Amino acid sequence: MNKGAKASQLKTEIIKGKRKLVPDLVNELLKSGMEAYDVIIQICAPAMSEVGTLYQEGEYFVPEILMSAKAFEAAMEILRPYLAKMDKKAGGTVIIGVCAGDIHTIGKNLVATMLEAAGFNIIDLGKDVPAIEFVKAAKDNDADLIGVSALMTTSMIGMKDVVDLAKAEGIKAKIMVGGGPVSEEYAKRIGADGYGQDAKEAVDLAVRLMGVQ
């Protein structure tokens, strides 16, 4: 099987939620010279986006999503150590978490992994995080950036709480936001410092924000 066929099979296995062949396929792609970063950005993340579409179209239900999430995680387990070996250029501490009321962690985890691979020190607060916890962690760790993720229209309002509280408390950390329903326009409206559409943009944005003091 050539590289293209392996890439497409890996994508299919993640979409179908079959994790058995995933480690071998990932290892073979790495052996064939594909960068870990590209395996994630070009195959694994788009596979999960497709799972999202199938859910939206009523083809998939929660159990199917969870199977795909496990297959995705099986790929990430192999890829993570390779990301750690990437040339680290950036520096700085990032507090990251998912808004209060929201338990969608896959995208946030991907962003956290890529930021770590780029050289940032990551403090991951996990899911369902109240604004006060973001601000407290930023203060306690003298953080440079706060990354807030939300996947639901009902939880993204929590981002404004983080921005407002951070401003009220005089936190120096810049705030970046992202997730399905979030947009550049929304980020501007709530006074966040930046928006990233995917994990790659998140890293570029974080590096850019580190340069703005």
Ligand code: B12
């Ligand atoms: C997987 C999933 C789940 C899984 C989550 C598993 C997990 N551990 O994360 C489970 C099954 C648990 C789940 C539960 C629910 N879900 Co759900 N879920 C999804 C789904 C299908 C995919 C999300 C995903 O993982 N995408 C793949 C990742 C890689 O992409 P991503 O998250 O967008 O992240 C990327 C970018 O957004 C960006 N990014 C993300 N965060 C950040 C942060 C920063 C700082 C930056 C810069 C960038 C950034 O970079 C990431 C990587 O590239 C979406 C549909 C969709 N199309 O998004 C629905 C979806 C988000 N879910 C939805 C709903 C309604 C629910 C439930 C309420 C369902 C229910 N009835 O029980 C519960 C919510 C419970 C809760 N309180 O949170 C709705 C939300 C609708 C809305 N109100 O806006 C969606 C949109 C589906 C739909 N159309 O109905 N869900």
